[in-house]
Amino acid sequence: MKFLEYWIYLLLSISKLFLFSLYAGTEFPFSFFVLNLASIVVLSSWTLLLGSKKRRWVLLALLFLHSTLLVSDLWYYRYFSDLLSIALLSDITQMSDVGGGFLTLIEMKDILFFADLLIFSVVLFAIRNRQDFVSRRQKRIFAGGGAALGLALFVIPLAASYANEEKWLVDEPISNMREYYQLGFWGYHGLDFAQGVGSLFKNDSVTAEEESRIRELNPDTPSTVSDSAKPNIIVVQLESFQTSVIGQQVNGQELTPHLNALKEETLFFPSFYHQTHEGRTSDAEFITLTSLHPLKSGSVYTQYADNEFDALPELLKDAGYDTAAMHAFEKDFWNRDDFYQNIGFNQFFSQTDFPDNQKIGMALNDEDFLTSSIELAEQLKEPYFAFMVALSSHTPYEIPAELEQLDLTGYEDPLLKGYYETIHYVDGAVGAMIEELKEKDMWDDSLIVFYGDHDSGLTQPDSEMAQELDAENTVELFELDHQVPLFIKEPNMEKGSTVDSTGGQIDIAPTILDILGIEPPYMLGQSLLDEDSNLTTFRHGAFRYEEVYFEPDLTVPGGSGTCYETASGEEVGIDRCSEQIETAADQLRMSDLIIQKNALKEIGQSEK
Numbered sequence: 001m002k003f004l005e006y007w008i009y010l011l012l013s014i015s016k017l018f019l020f021s022l023y024a025g026t027e028f029p030f031s032f033f034v035l036n037l038a039s040i041v042v043l044s045s046w047t048l049l050l051g052s053k054k055r056r057w058v059l060l061a062l063l064f065l066h067s068t069l070l071v072s073d074l075w076y077y078r079y080f081s082d083l084l085s086i087a088l089l090s091d092i093t094q095m096s097d098v099g100g101g102f103l104t105l106i107e108m109k110d111i112l113f114f115a116d117l118l119i120f121s122v123v124l125f126a127i128r129n130r131q132d133f134v135s136r137r138q139k140r141i142f143a144g145g146g147a148a149l150g151l152a153l154f155v156i157p158l159a160a161s162y163a164n165e166e167k168w169l170v171d172e173p174i175s176n177m178r179e180y181y182q183l184g185f186w187g188y189h190g191l192d193f194a195q196g197v198g199s200l201f202k203n204d205s206v207t208a209e210e211e212s213r214i215r216e217l218n219p220d221t222p223s224t225v226s227d228s229a230k231p232n233i234i235v236v237q238l239e240s241f242q243t244s245v246i247g248q249q250v251n252g253q254e255l256t257p258h259l260n261a262l263k264e265e266t267l268f269f270p271s272f273y274h275q276t277h278e279g280r281t282s283d284a285e286f287i288t289l290t291s292l293h294p295l296k297s298g299s300v301y302t303q304y305a306d307n308e309f310d311a312l313p314e315l316l317k318d319a320g321y322d323t324a325a326m327h328a329f330e331k332d333f334w335n336r337d338d339f340y341q342n343i344g345f346n347q348f349f350s351q352t353d354f355p356d357n358q359k360i361g362m363a364l365n366d367e368d369f370l371t372s373s374i375e376l377a378e379q380l381k382e383p384y385f386a387f388m389v390a391l392s393s394h395t396p397y398e399i400p401a402e403l404e405q406l407d408l409t410g411y412e413d414p415l416l417k418g419y420y421e422t423i424h425y426v427d428g429a430v431g432a433m434i435e436e437l438k439e440k441d442m443w444d445d446s447l448i449v450f451y452g453d454h455d456s457g458l459t460q461p462d463s464e465m466a467q468e469l470d471a472e473n474t475v476e477l478f479e480l481d482h483q484v485p486l487f488i489k490e491p492n493m494e495k496g497s498t499v500d501s502t503g504g505q506i507d508i509a510p511t512i513l514d515i516l517g518i519e520p521p522y523m524l525g526q527s528l529l530d531e532d533s534n535l536t537t538f539r540h541g542a543f544r545y546e547e548v549y550f551e552p553d554l555t556v557p558g559g560s561g562t563c564y565e566t567a568s569g570e571e572v573g574i575d576r577c578s579e580q581i582e583t584a585a586d587q588l589r590m591s592d593l594i595i596q597k598n599a600l601k602e603i604g605q606s607e608k
Contacts, residue, residue, distance in 0.1 A: 002134055003048060003142065008123055009059045012116040013040050013066060017185055019112060020070050024077045027181065027555045034153055035184040041150035043186055048143040052131065056124050063120055067113045069189070074113075078105045079457060080278045081540075082176050083188065085297035086196030088278070154187065174558075174588040175540045176296055181555040192297075204597045213590065214599055219519035229517055230320060230383040231491040232446045235508075236370070236433075237284060238426060239393045241452030242459075243270060243483035244469055245423050251407050255424050258431030262450070262487055264496045269528065271502040272486040276454045277539040282334045284453035285389065287505040289313065289343060291523030293591035294539055300595060305339040308601035309594075310522040312509040313385060314344030319518065322346055322381040326373040327389040328354045328364040345387070349376050360399055360422070366392035366429035371436055378440070392429065393422040395457055413464040419456050445491050447515060451508065452484030474562075475549055475569040482538070488528075490515060502544050503528045504536040522600055524587055537584040543577075550577040550584075558585060 017036050021028040044062060047055045073083050134142075173179055180188040206214075245255045246263075254260060262268075276283035279299030286300045287293065290309045294300065300307075313323040324347040331337045331350040340348045353376065357368045364372075369390060377386040392399075397418030403425055408417045430450065437443040458465045459481040466472075471480040486503075488511065489496075503511075506525035513520045514527035526534055536544040541552040544566070552561035563577035564570065593599055 002138075004127060004130070005052075005056050005059060005120075005124065006044075006048060008120065009044065009063065010037070010040060012063060012120060013044075016066060016070055016113060016116060020074055020185075023074055023109070026077075026177075029555060031157075032181060032184065032555070035157070035187070038150040038153035039184045039186040039190075041146050042154060045143045045146035045150065048146065049139050060117065060120055060124065063116055064114075067116065070185075071110055071113045073185075074110065075105045080280075082278060082297075083180055085176060085192050087192075087295070087297035087303060091298055091302050154184075158183075174296060174585055174592075175552075175554055177540060178552075178554045178558070182557070206593075206597050206599045206602045210593055210597070210599065211603055214522065214594060214603060217523065217590075218521045231516075232377075232383050232442070233316070233321070233385040233448075233512065234377065234388070234437075234442075234446055235288070235386070235449040235451075235512075236388045236390060236430070237281075237288070237451060237453050238390050238430070238485075239281065239453055240395065240397075240419070240456045241393065241423065241426070241484055242455055242480070243272070243452070243485045244465075244480055245420075246270075246485050248469075250411075250420060251409060253406055253424075255406075255420060256427040258427050258434070259450070259485065259487070262430075262434070262496075263498065265493065266448075266487040266489040266496045267493075268496065268498050269486040269488075269501070269503065270483070270498060271500060271544075272451070272484060272528075273482045273502070273504045273536050273538075273544060274452060274454045274484045275504045275506055275536070275538055279334075281389070281394075281453050282336075284505060285387075288451070288508045289387070291506050291509045291520065291525040292594060293506065293524065293537070293588055295592070295595065296539060299334065301335045301339045304595055304598070305335045306342055307595060307598040308604065309343055310520075310600060311343035312512065313340075313387070315513065315518065315520070316385045317344045317346065319516070320383065322384040323387075324349060324376065324380055324384065325387045325389070326369070326376060328369045328391065329362060347380075349373070358400070360392040360403075360425070361394045361397075363391040363394075366390045366426050367432050370429055370433035374433065374436055374440070374442065377442075390426065390429070393419070393426045397422045397456075399425055411464065413458070416458055416464050419458060443489075446489075447491055447512065448487075448489040449508065449512070450485070450487040451505065452486075454484065455481050473569040474551060475564050475566050478542075478549060478551070479566075486528075499528065501528060501534065502536055502546070503534040504544075506536075507534055522594070524591060535580055535584060535587070537587050539588065541581075541585055541588070543580060543584040545577070545580050548572070548576050550581065552581075 014033065014037055018028055047058050050058060076082065076084050176188070179191060183191055247260055248255045274284060275287055275293065277294040278297060279286065279294050279301065282299045282301040283294040290311045292309065295303065317323050323345045325340045325345045326349045327336060329351050331348065337348060351363070354364050354372050355368060358365050360366070370388065373386065373388045377384060380386065397415055399418065399421050404421050406421055406424055408420060411417050434443065459477070460466065461477055466477065466480060469480060471477050504525070507528050510520045510523055510525045511528045514529055526532060528534065533546050540554065541558065543550050547566055549564045549566050550561055551564070552558070559581055563572050563574050565572045
């Protein structure tokens with residue numbers, strides 16, 4: 001057989017893609033197989049022009065590069081359910097401080113991605129003396145024919161999609177995974193690279209149509225808040241805090257006794273969801289403070305820190321508030337120093353502003369952080385807005401042995417045990433903070449919010465956590481992974497209650513402004529306290545609305561997916577979700593438009 005090593009190369013390459021799908025739990029339909037095979041042929045057929053010895057070494061090198069990128073994608077996918085992107089280059093310098101968590105993503109079986117190098121080396125050794133008697137003309141025919149056939153199989157489906165004006169292709173795409181399924185592995189990475197280069201020369205001016213759409217978000221008449229309705233505001237973001245731990249007992253012990261008790265004094269939202277993506281903690285902050293969605297790749301903090309947003313701190317500052325952020329780590333971590341200043345924080349208290357006491361994980365322990373933050377808040381001019389980012393329950397969930405308080409007999413996953421211990425500790429820190437606020441008469445007349453930033457990363461199907469909580473069907477797993485707690489204590493609140501309406505982090509700023517009587521401009525969320533149903537959209541196009549949950553099918557163009565009834569977890573007719581599918585996608589595109597084109601700055605300049 002002519003070009004034997006090349007056919008073996010193709011077999012090994014496509015087998016690795018199937019292995020990736022198997023490990024990641026992604027789809028691998030026949031059309032996807034053809035698409036990937038076509039792209040591999042297009043990218044490698046030129047090697048047929050080389051001499052046999054040189055070609056064999058080149059193919060071995062290509063297999064190595066393919067394996068390296070695949071396993072990197074796999075590790076990233078295990079954490080973010082997404083693929084690597086050029087946009088993430090701006091985040092690389094931030095990864096060293098959270099690297100411990102990423103080490104947990106590596107599994108021994110991943111070495112199989114490089115097993116093909118051994119197989120191919122054995123094959124090359126076995127055929128080392130084999131000579132292909134192929135003329136230059138035949139090489140050109142095989143190479144050119146393979147490239148042409150592969151290109152045709154790759155381009156024809158794209159041309160059909162473009163002709164049908166399918167939104168994933170003709171509009172700004174809202175999901176990397178949809179591009180992956182429609183373009184294949186190499187097609188996705190090729191387009192991503194081209195877009196990264198193209199962004200350097202892209203014209204980001206806002207069109208008249210885009211400006212008109214954005215202006216519809218702004219209220220007709222700006223509202224003002226009276227001095228009598230300006231309570232001090234304290235917002236606390238809790239690291240990796242899931243709703244599943246609220247009220248949960250392990251071996252007869254309450255994981256969160258203080259937060260359980262807090263439900264009696266605040267509004268508690270059990271159907272509240274995080275909407276973070278690849279930026280995780282920074283995404284949670286961004287969504288909460290700006291009421292916009294995260295990017296489909298990377299973090300706004302590192303890519304668009306200088307852009308203009310109608311953010312909560314700026315709006316409160318305009319209303320007469322002193323504004324400050326507290327985060328007990330390095331000032332420039334994830335570019336917070338620049339971003340915080342840009343969105344209206346007067347002050348940013350970071351690592352050097354807090355006592356050098358015991359660390360838990362990457363930063364000062366939460367009890368000292370939260371109580372010290374209260375002291376810093378006391379120094380602010382009233383009314384003030386204090387935004388606090390807690391860190392003790394950050395992955396990989398390590399806590400000093402002397403602070404472990406739980407009997408976790410029977411649990412096997414060391415990460416889960418560490419998670420429960422750190423969550424229990426953070427709950428105690430919150431309890432200490434609340435006690436101090438009450439002792440200093442800072443509790444009753446203040447507006448205070450506690451919320452979780454994102455899930456623990458331990459919620460995968462068949463994980464020990466999922467098994468313990470009996471999360472099996474799609475809705476149960478979705479809620480385990482996305483529900484985070486939200487507690488809102490309004491000023492002078494006498495009694496707490498549970499609010500059953502659904503919502504997400506994008507609704508926190510509009511809710512705070514609603515309590516103050518301020519109409520939120522250029523925000524995509526809505527108050528959780530009004531009578532309207534909130535559409536809670538997630539970065540890949542899924543959404544939660546009233547009594548349904550929609551999960552998009554990313555293997556096909558937009559608009560397709562499965563609609564579930566949340567109460568039963570059962571699949572229902574798509575008509576129950578259809579009215580909101582495009583609304584959710586449009587909301588993501590609107591957010592991307594505002595962020596990536598710095599649209600609010602352009603609109604502001606046009607008004608001058």
